[in-house]
Amino acid sequence: MKWGCCGDVERIASIAASGYDYIESPVRALEVANPKGSADNLVEQVSKTGLSVEAFNVFIPAPLRIVGPDVDENALNHHIRTTVDRSNDLGTEIIVLGSGGSRQIPDEWSASTARHQFLAFCELAADAVSSAGITIAIEPLAESVCNFILTVAEGRELAKASGRDEISFLADLYHMHMNNDPVEGLKDIAGEISHVHLPVPNIPGQIDHEPEFDHAGYLRAxxxxxxxxxxxxxxxxxxxxxxxxxxxxxxxYLKEIWASV
Known part of the structure; x- marks a missing residue:
């Protein structure tokens, strides 16, 4: 079991000092649209702290479309392969495919066509990561963020439909809570899940926010x-x-919950 924290490059030293095993950074930290040396700051911070970037998120920026009438396969392929190339020396094993802005199904666009396009993207991504030891994890998102792939079951079904070992799915308590996706069902498929996201919990006397998430039930499952x-x-x-x-x-606090459930 490894515990990580999502954050930009500026937080890597603090994440390391706080005892986390890895950082999960957004792909923008790799400066994919810029010359290779543009990502040197991230590489230097990884070297300095010894904290690997074992996962990346926000894989595809919103202007690059995965579904809809404006998909540019060449641009997507360049983005994917540059991302993989620049993550090679950072210890990366997971790339999270959330990217709600890129996979939002446009009005009057066929859901079945969008599904076909999404699976075509998965094929493109799987080809790019196949020799790098990286898994692409489909992330279900809250309906307020995106209208496509809202539940863990949907993410799982699409991962299976891709037919590629490089494509899997994740579970995120925040998005599950927002979509009323029951956490109890995770117990039966936990062994298939490739990655997990947790929102910041409330800690008595320390952190107090709404809504209250069921961290214990989620981690128990x-x-x-x-x-x-x-x-x-x-x-x-x-x-x-x-x-x-x-x-x-x-x-x-979360390690204590994990130990107690």
Missing amino acids: LKHGGYEGRISIEDNGKRFSDFDREAGLVLQ
Whole structure:
């Protein structure tokens, strides 16, 4: 079991000091649209802290479309392959495919056509990562963020439909909560899940926000289902008020929940 924290390059030293095993950064940190040396700051910080970027998120920027009438396969292929190339020396094993702006199905666009396009993208991405030891994890998103792939079951079904071992799916408590996707069902499929996101929890006397997420129920379902992969803390809702002070507290609190469930 490894515990990580999502964040930009500026937070890597604090994440390392707080005791996390890895950082999960957005792909924009790789400066994919710019010359290769543009990502040197990230490489230097990884070298300095010893903290690997074992996962990346926000894979595809919104202007690059995965579905709809404006898909540019050549641009997507360049973006994917540059991302993989620049992550090679960073210890990356997971790339999260959320990218709600890119996969939002436009009005009057066929859902079946969008599904076909999404699976074609998965094929493109799988080809690019196949020799790099990287898994693409489909992330179900809240309906307020995107109208396509809203539940863990949908993410799982599409991963299976891709027919590629490089394509899997993740579970994110924040998005599950927002979509009323029940956490109990995770127990039966926990062994198939390739990655996990957790929102920042409330900690009595330390952090107090709405809504209240069922961290214990979520972690119980994963643990009892045999999940042994990574868990990344992701600050959806901007619940950290003092990251340097609270990041370590959150890690310890979640480890205690994991041990007790």
